[in-house]
Amino acid sequence: DIQMTQSPSTLSAYVGDRVTITCRASQSISGWLAWYQQKPDKAPKLLIHRASSLESGFPSRFSGSGSGTEFTLTISSLQPDDFATYYCQQYDSYPLTIGGGTKVEIK
Amino acid sequence: EVQLVEWGGGMVQPGRSLRLSCTTSGFNFGDYAMSWVRQAPGKGLEWVGLIRYRALGGTTEYAASVRGRFSISRDDSQSIAYLQMNSLRSEDTAVYYCTRAPTGNGYKYFFDYWGQGTLVTVSS
Numbered sequence: 397d398i399q400m401t402q403s404p405s406t407l408s409a410y411v412g413d414r415v416t417i418t419c420r421a422s423q424s425i426s427g428w429l430a431w432y433q434q435k436p437d438k439a440p441k442l443l444i445h446r447a448s449s450l451e452s453g454f455p456s457r458f459s460g461s462g463s464g465t466e467f468t469l470t471i472s473s474l475q476p477d478d479f480a481t482y483y484c485q486q487y488d489s490y491p492l493t494i495g496g497g498t499k500v501e502i503k
Numbered sequence: 504e505v506q507l508v509e510w511g512g513g514m515v516q517p518g519r520s521l522r523l524s525c526t527t528s529g530f531n532f533g534d535y536a537m538s539w540v541r542q543a544p545g546k547g548l549e550w551v552g553l554i555r556y557r558a559l560g561g562t563t564e565y566a567a568s569v570r571g572r573f574s575i576s577r578d579d580s581q582s583i584a585y586l587q588m589n590s591l592r593s594e595d596t597a598v599y600y601c602t603r604a605p606t607g608n609g610y611k612y613f614f615d616y617w618g619q620g621t622l623v624t625v626s627s
Contacts, residue, residue: 397567439619442616483547487608487613490564491564491565491566493550494549
């Protein structure tokens with residue numbers, strides 16, 4: 397199974413900060429990576445697929461990059477609505493696996 | 504508007520069975536794979552399994568933690584996906600989300616729409 401490791405698990409930041417979340421795969425997944433945003437007591441929402449394709453409805457301050465085993469999600473200027481938990485998911489092979497999540501908190 | 508609504512959750516004793524349903528609307532159900540993802544209380548997301556669309560044989564894949572106990576099926580005529588859960592254990596307690604999986608990448612699936620989730624509690 398491909399293990400997905402996110403870091404950090406918790407991140408405290410100020411509004412306006414540039415934030416970077418890392419997701420590492422235990423083996424190469426090419427670019428088959430998705431990111432999700434989950435707010436408390438809500439279902440996750442697809443944020444990015446194919447490592448860097450931003451979903452409509454999300455602002456351009458969100459971006460994704462990477463390939464192979466290392467991927468990043470960047471928020472260029474953190475806004476109050478961005479405080480949430482973010483998950484990465486690999487869909488290169490089965491079983492599909494999801495990272496442990498990164499909770500972005502207000503500092 | 505794409506909508507997925509799960510129902511059938513509740514409290515069940517260990518060893519018993521439960522079937523979840525996911526009713527959908529707003530898209531051509533038969534053109535998509537469907538998947539289930541769960542989230543234990545206070546924990547992260549865990550993929551449970553998926554069913555491919557008919558053109559790919561409607562075949563299924565499961566996580567090791569549920570393989571042999573859970574099964575996913577679909578009724579394309581009614582646009583409903585099902586998750587049959589047998590031999591339930593306390594560690595299956597979670598919110599279960601139904602998700603839509605776009606099929607544009609062959610067998611590569613991510614989840615572009617999610618239902619609101621239904622809570623399954625396994626306890627005596």
